Amino acid sequence: MAKNQPPNAGEILQGTLDLLILRTLILGPAHGHTIAHAIELTSENALSVEQGSLYPALHRLEDREWVASEWGVSENNRRAKFYRLTAKGRKELEAATSRWRRMTHAIGLILGESNG
Secondary structure, eight states: OOTTSOTTTBOOOTTOHHHHHHHHHTTOOEEHHHHHHHHHHHTTTSBOOOHHHHHHHHHHHHHTTSEEEEEEEOTTSOEEEEEEEOHHHHHHHHHHHHHHHHHHHHHHHHHTOOOO
């Protein structure tokens, strides 16, 4: 973390990393670096994913059969493990997105935000 950033800048709420990875992989297979970069770019640099969090999450998603992986060659001509979303992962993405929307709506209500 950079010196001048607030303490929570870039941190991802616990439990949301899996959702972000699944959402990123709906665009197609990607290796870890690409997934982390896509999350950072899509969030307009508000979120960053450290390798120490990303790879354990990818292994967890593989164990749950929400993603599958295979070795390939990256755009830099390096050997890399590419992850892709499975049918089970697509179902989980839909369920997790729904849970996330309900949660953010509920928190918005508590914070006094209107819907409209």
